[in-house]
Structures are given as structure tokens and as C-alpha cells.
Amino acid sequence: MGKATKRTVTIRDVAAAADVAVGTVSRVLNDHHSVTKPVRERVQKTILTLGYQRNAIAQSMRSSRTKMVACAIRDFDIPAFASYVKAAEATFRSAGYTFILASTANAKDVELSLLQTFTQRRVDGVMMTMSDETDPDLVYAITNAAMPVVLIDRELVQSVDSVSADHRSGARQATEYLLSLGHRRIALLVGDPKAYPSRSRIEGYTEAHRAFGIQVDPHLVRDRLLSNEATFRETAALLGRSERPTAIYAAGLDTLSGPLRAVRTAGLVVGKDISIVGGNDSDLAELNTPPITALRWDRSEMGRHAAEMLLDRIDQGSQSPPRRIRLPVSLVVRGSCRPI
Amino acid sequence: MGKATKRTVTIRDVAAAADVAVGTVSRVLNDHHSVTKPVRERVQKTILTLGYQRNAIAQSMRSSRTKMVACAIRDFDIPAFASYVKAAEATFRSAGYTFILASTANAKDVELSLLQTFTQRRVDGVMMTMSDETDPDLVYAITNAAMPVVLIDRELVQSVDSVSADHRSGARQATEYLLSLGHRRIALLVGDPKAYPSRSRIEGYTEAHRAFGIQVDPHLVRDRLLSNEATFRETAALLGRSERPTAIYAAGLDTLSGPLRAVRTAGLVVGKDISIVGGNDSDLAELNTPPITALRWDRSEMGRHAAEMLLDRIDQGSQSPPRRIRLPVSLVVRGSCRPI
DNA sequence: ATCTGTCAATGAACCGTTTCCAATCCGCGC
DNA sequence: GCGCGGATTGGAAACGGTTCATTGACAGAT
Numbered sequence: 001m002g003k004a005t006k007r008t009v010t011i012r013d014v015a016a017a018a019d020v021a022v023g024t025v026s027r028v029l030n031d032h033h034s035v036t037k038p039v040r041e042r043v044q045k046t047i048l049t050l051g052y053q054r055n056a057i058a059q060s061m062r063s064s065r066t067k068m069v070a071c072a073i074r075d076f077d078i079p080a081f082a083s084y085v086k087a088a089e090a091t092f093r094s095a096g097y098t099f100i101l102a103s104t105a106n107a108k109d110v111e112l113s114l115l116q117t118f119t120q121r122r123v124d125g126v127m128m129t130m131s132d133e134t135d136p137d138l139v140y141a142i143t144n145a146a147m148p149v150v151l152i153d154r155e156l157v158q159s160v161d162s163v164s165a166d167h168r169s170g171a172r173q174a175t176e177y178l179l180s181l182g183h184r185r186i187a188l189l190v191g192d193p194k195a196y197p198s199r200s201r202i203e204g205y206t207e208a209h210r211a212f213g214i215q216v217d218p219h220l221v222r223d224r225l226l227s228n229e230a231t232f233r234e235t236a237a238l239l240g241r242s243e244r245p246t247a248i249y250a251a252g253l254d255t256l257s258g259p260l261r262a263v264r265t266a267g268l269v270v271g272k273d274i275s276i277v278g279g280n281d282s283d284l285a286e287l288n289t290p291p292i293t294a295l296r297w298d299r300s301e302m303g304r305h306a307a308e309m310l311l312d313r314i315d316q317g318s319q320s321p322p323r324r325i326r327l328p329v330s331l332v333v334r335g336s337c338r339p340i
Numbered sequence: 341m342g343k344a345t346k347r348t349v350t351i352r353d354v355a356a357a358a359d360v361a362v363g364t365v366s367r368v369l370n371d372h373h374s375v376t377k378p379v380r381e382r383v384q385k386t387i388l389t390l391g392y393q394r395n396a397i398a399q400s401m402r403s404s405r406t407k408m409v410a411c412a413i414r415d416f417d418i419p420a421f422a423s424y425v426k427a428a429e430a431t432f433r434s435a436g437y438t439f440i441l442a443s444t445a446n447a448k449d450v451e452l453s454l455l456q457t458f459t460q461r462r463v464d465g466v467m468m469t470m471s472d473e474t475d476p477d478l479v480y481a482i483t484n485a486a487m488p489v490v491l492i493d494r495e496l497v498q499s500v501d502s503v504s505a506d507h508r509s510g511a512r513q514a515t516e517y518l519l520s521l522g523h524r525r526i527a528l529l530v531g532d533p534k535a536y537p538s539r540s541r542i543e544g545y546t547e548a549h550r551a552f553g554i555q556v557d558p559h560l561v562r563d564r565l566l567s568n569e570a571t572f573r574e575t576a577a578l579l580g581r582s583e584r585p586t587a588i589y590a591a592g593l594d595t596l597s598g599p600l601r602a603v604r605t606a607g608l609v610v611g612k613d614i615s616i617v618g619g620n621d622s623d624l625a626e627l628n629t630p631p632i633t634a635l636r637w638d639r640s641e642m643g644r645h646a647a648e649m650l651l652d653r654i655d656q657g658s659q660s661p662p663r664r665i666r667l668p669v670s671l672v673v674r675g676s677c678r679p680i
Numbered sequence: 681a682t683c684t685g686t687c688a689a690t691g692a693a694c695c696g697t698t699t700c701c702a703a704t705c706c707g708c709g710c
Numbered sequence: 711g712c713g714c715g716g717a718t719t720g721g722a723a724a725c726g727g728t729t730c731a732t733t734g735a736c737a738g739a740t
Contacts, residue, residue, distance in 0.1 A: 021720045058696035077422040101441040289629035398726035
């Protein structure tokens with residue numbers, strides 16, 4: 001055939017070539033039982049010959065299920081998020097779902113606009129964070145979303161599923177460890193308390209102080225630090241104070257390198273002049289000299305749990321009550337803290 | 341409103357409520373000029389009242405353009421990839437495209453199956469790597485794909501667009517730097533030479549030796565090392581040899597921590613007993629004690645370039661010849677290498 | 681007053697599947 | 711030989727948009 005076939009081959013072309021009805025081809029494609037063996041084989045051969053590729057768009061159109069899920073997180077170049085997302089993607093893919101990913105930059109308008117995009121694309125489910133758990137627009141958009149939502153490390157919206165880490169317990173462990181070494185001026189560097197992780201870290205930090213009967217110095221609690229530039233600056237400021245902290249708990253997901261740089265810049269030595277606990281274990285923490293004591297939880301498992309939870313919810317609908325998984329956090333003690 | 345709205349609202353519902361034809365609603369949605377102002381406003385108000393959300397599936401069905409692009413890379417929890425992917429996603433999103441992401445685990449069958457999935461989903465374009473640039477199945481699948489493809493850090497398939505870093509130049513700089521310090525036994529740790537990065541790093545390494553008139557010891561070139569477990573093992577083995585290397589060039593994207601661990605385990609000190617150059621700059625390299633000399637290129641720019649290239653290709657079709665961008669790589673000298 | 685041209689708006693066809701109902705075919709028991 | 715039931719297959723409707731030919735209305739020209 002000299003004629004160049006521009007048009008992509010459809011189920012109708014297959015039907016014509018195999019001399020059957022379109023319905024029959026569809027049944028072959030979907031492994032429906034009531035197709036006789038010779039017909040099935042003829043159709044399958046034709047599919048291969050013509051190089052037919054099923055059109056998922058048309059399929060979704062008819063079935064009103066897209067087999068797509070979306071994930072919106074703050075920034076996926078944060079290593080801790082990356083391993084989380086990777087595990088989720090793998091779980092979705094092996095369940096036959098395609099995975100859409102977007103960064104929100106922790107901005108409300110981006111979150112809302114992504115949610116709208118996902119709605120228009122008719123994804124079957126969404127995994128996401130929220131910049132502010134108390135924002136009414138965000139809460140409304142999420143609780144009234146057209147598709148199931150699983151929240152990541154957010155707990156305030158009670159009516160949807162969520163997966164989180166037990167940051168409060170982690171923060172308490174870290175702080176009590178430092179207190180038990182005799183530290184009394186422990187700086188806490190966290191992100192935005194409008195979101196669960198930072199809020200609960202502050203709680204854990206405060207609880208630990210209360211348990212030790214020690215007053216928290218509010219000047220030592222520095223929040224809204226979302227980048228290493230911010231933690232660098234803040235650490236430098238803290239180290240410049242007259243009564244500088246003897247320990248720093250850098251509680252964010254990806255905010256250890258800032259303090260390390262600041263300490264180095266100030267000409268101090270970690271584990272000698274100042275103690276540090278990292279909020280999130282990493283190669284950087286483990287391989288630093290000295291290795292940094294840090295909190296740890298299983299990020300892959302978190303991603304897997306979230307994905308499975310969403311898949312469950314997609315299958316079973318909204319009848320069952322919202323589920324909540326909270327993963328344990330543990331302290332890995334290394335050499336970055338010295339007793340006072 | 342007590343009535344539970346089961347069915348999602350369609351363009352037809354809007355048309356009925358606003359008392360116009362469906363075509364008119366469509367033209368309002370698409371900002372077509374020939375809609376009179378009062379009608380336009382009436383329709384827009386109705387859209388808001390009913391909470392109508394355009395169905396992207398139906399839209400794609402009719403227009404046969406999905407406004408979706410897909411990206412398949414080895415493993416997106418490798419930080420270097422993550423920043424690359426993040427920049428690409430941002431570029432696509434601001435162009436109105438939705439971003440599908442998947443890990444290939446560097447496995448041929450996964451790559452092929454993802455390519456098929458993307459075809460069936462009728463994505464408008466694909467950004468990807470290949471585990472083996474010489475594999476005929478992969479080459480065939482990519483060159484005959486139904487949609488434009490931009491290759492990432494792959495150069496053998498000439499007929500498609502690609503964006504890569506100049507790893508050969510990088511490797512040559514790293515190796516010449518070590519040679520100029522007097523090192524003569526330089527171990528090279530790379531990934532799989534079936535892909536461009538490792539292949540060209542071996543070339544650069546070899547070229548540098550030739551330029552210095554020095555014979556390459558094939559025992560010192562260790563390839564197919566794709567993880568830090570592998571580079572740890574290999575480094576440990578090299579350090580255990582009678583004539584151990586005086587320098588290690590850990591050329592992979594995410595293979596610095598393995599050698600660092602191995603050196604530490606062997607009781608040696610980086611920058612004193614052994615010199616190390618990292619193939620890819622990172623926090624780990626910068627904050628190590630001593631800081632590690634490493635290669636660097638702009639990963640965000642790489643992602644942006646790749647995305648823009650793909651968008652161009654989607655717009656203009658395949659008439660223009662394949663483009664090729666190769667980003668410069670530079671050596672950041674720090675304190676991990678000592679002269680012999 | 682009639683004709684022409686322009687501009688808005690209508691309504692139906694179409695995109696490629698799935699699914700349901702109807703039609704056909706087959707073998708089997710009477 | 712005939713009726714019947716079950717298994718296959720055919721054919722059409724439906725999903726929710728976009729687009730195009732068509733209609734209707736109205737202003738301006740003759």
C-alpha cells in the first residue's frame with residue numbers, strides 16, 4: 001500500500017481487518033470470556049499486524065475512570081520527599097495506575113489550582129500536602145474534592161485519609177536526649193506551624209521541657225524556616241547572640257546543611273562547641289564529621305502506605321470511615337552531641 | 341441544598357441552565373470572539389453557579405491532544421535527577437501541560453512498557469533516558485514512537501532531540517587535575533558504559549591519561565556501579581589490593597557516599613591517605629570534612645532546556661532537524677585531593 | 681420594499697471506546 | 711423434525727466535549 005497511513009489505527013480498523021464487529025474486538029481486548037478461540041486469535045493477530053494501540057482517552061471517556069492518580073507535594077527535589085514519592089509511584093504503577101506529579105512550592109494558590117487541574121483531568125485520586133491546614137479555602141477544596149484524597153503529613157482535616165510520621169514523639173525524643181545530656185539552651189529550627197510537622201515538633205519540644213521541669217525560652221524557637229538559606233541565616237544569628245544555644249535541633253526535612261554551614265562559618269566545631277540533632281536522617285548526616293545524631297522513619301513505607309490507602313479508597317468509595325496511619329520515628333544517636 | 345448531586349455537571353447542563361446551545365458554552369469556555377457580551381456573562385455566571393468543571397478527557401478525545409507529557413528516568417530519588425525533573429515539571433506546568441513521572445530502574449522491559457503506556461495515554465511528548473543506547477528494541481521503540489521524544493543524557497540515537505551534559509570534558513578535567521597533582525594510580529568508578537554518561541567519562545579519563553603519556557591500568561576502571569552499595573564494595577576491594585590507588589574518581593551521579601564510607605571503614609583519611617573527586621556536586625560533597633572536589637553542571641537548566649525543547653517539538657512537529665544541547669561541566673576544587 | 685452581507689447562535693456530527701440488547705447459531709432432547 | 715436454551719456475535723447508544731454547516735436577524739445599499 002503506497003498510501004501513507006497518517007491516521008492512528010482504531011478498534012474499528014481492527015474490526016474491519018479481522019472481519020468482526022467492534023464489540024468483539026473490545027471483548028478480546030478486555031479478556032471477556034465469551035469470545036470463541038479462533039475469533040480471539042484472529043483478532044489478536046490483526047492487532048499485532050496493524051500495530052493497534054488502545055486509546056486510553058476514549059477508554060476513560062466511556063468508563064469515567066482514568067486510572068490516573070496525582071501527587072502534589074511541596075518540592076520534590078527534597079530527598080526525603082523523593083524516596084517517598086518513588087515508593088508511591090511504584091505502588092501505583094504495579095496497580096496499573098499512571099502517576100502525575102507536581103510541586104506546590106508550599107503556596108496556597110498553586111495547591112488550589114493543581115486541585116482544579118486534577119479535577120478537570122478526572123484523576124481517580126490525589127495524594128497531597130497543604131501549606132496551611134487551617135485555611136478555609138484549602139480545607140473546603142479538599143473535603144469537597146470530586147475524588148478521594150490522601151493527605152501526607154497533615155492531620156487537622158479529620159474527614160479524609162492521611163499518612164504521617166509521629167513528629168511529636170520524634171521531637172520529644174530528640175529534645176529529651178539533649179536535655180538529658182545537660183543542655184538547657186536548645187534552639188529549635190522548624191518550618192511553618194500552620195502545618196502538622198512543625199506544629200507537632202514544637203509540641204514535642206515543649207513537652208520534653210515540661211517533663212524536665214524546664215522553662216522554654218521562646219527566643220530559641222525559630223519557625224517558618226523552609227530552606228537551608230533560612231536555617232543558615234537563623235543559625236548564624238543565634239550563634240551571634242550573647243547567650244548562644246549549646247545545642248541546635250534542626251527539625252526540618254531538608255534543613256541540616258544550613259546550620260552545618262553556619263557553624264563552620266562561625267569557626268565552631270560540631271560535637272565540641274555545639275551539639276546538633278538533625279530532624280531527618282540522610283547521607284549528609286551519616287557521613288558528616290562527626291556523624292550527626294538524627295531522627296529517622298521509613299519514607300518508602302510511608303509512600304507505599306499512602307498509595308495503598310488511596311487505591312483502597314478508590315476501590316471502595318467513601319463509605320468506610322477515614323483512616324489514619326502514623327509511622328514511628330526513632331532517634332539514631334551518633335557523635336554530634338556532647339554532654340554539658 | 342439537600343439534594344445530593346450525583347452526576348457531574350456537563351456542558352449540556354450549563355447550556356440548559358443558561359438557555360443557550362452547547363456550542364455556545366463551548367465557545368465561551370474557549371474564549372471564542374463571536375459570543376455577545378450578555379450571553380457570555382450569563383454563561384459564565386451559570387458555570388460558577390453550577391460548579392461546572394471542564395472535562396479534560398472529553399476535550400482530549402475530540403482534539404486528540406492531551407496536554408500531558410511524560411518523563412521516565414532511572415530513579416527519581418537520586419537528588420541530581422530530582423532537581424532536573426523539578427525544573428522540567430515547572431516549565432511544563434506553566435505551559436499548561438500536566439506531567440507524568442515514572443522510574444525505570446534502568447531496566448529495558450520497564451522502559452518499553454512505559455513507552456507503551458505513554459502511547460496508549462496519547463501523551464503529547466516524552467522525556468526519557470535509556471538503559472542501553474545500542475539495544476535495537478529500545479532504539480526502534482524510541483525512533484518510531486507516536487509522539488516526540490527528548491532524550492536525557494543520551495546521544496547515540498541521532499534522529500531525536502537530546503539534552504546532555506559534557507561528561508567527557510568533565511571526566512577529562514577531573515582526571516587531568518589528579519594527574520597534575522602527581523597521581524598515577526587513579527581508580528575510575530562509573531556506571532554502565534552502554535549509556536552515554538559512563539561511556540564518555542571513560543573516554544575523558546582515557547584521553548587525560550593519553551595527554552599525560554600515561555598508560556591506563558584497566559584494573560582501575562570499574563564499571564557497572566549504579567548504587568552506593570556497589571561503589572562501597574568496589575572501593576573496599578580496591579583499597580585492599582597490594583598496589584592500592586592513590587586517588588578515586590567516583591564519577592557516578594549518586595555514588596559518592598559509598599567510597600566515603602569505604603575509606604572511613606578502611607581507617608583511611610580523605611585528602612591525606614587518599615584523594616577523591618566526586619562526579620556530581622552535592623551537599624554531601626560540599627559539607628564533608630574535608631570538602632570534596634567535584635564536577636558540576638546546571639541541572640535545573642538541563643531540565644528547563646529539555647522541557648522547552650519538547651514543547652517546541654510538540655508545536656512544530658517533526659519537520660525541523662533533531663536538536664542537541666550539551667551543557668558545560670566544570671570542576672569545583674576543594675580540599676579532598678593532595679599532591680603526591 | 682427587496683436584496684445582500686455580516687454576525688450570533690443553533691444543532692448535529694464526530695472523536696474511540698464500552699456495554700447492552702437483539703439476532704444468530706449451535707447442539708440437544710423429545 | 712422441531713423447539714429450546716445457552717453461547718457468540720453484531721450493531722447501536724452513550725460518554726462530554728469541539729467544530730462546522732446552517733439558520734435567523736438585522737443593518738445598509740439599491
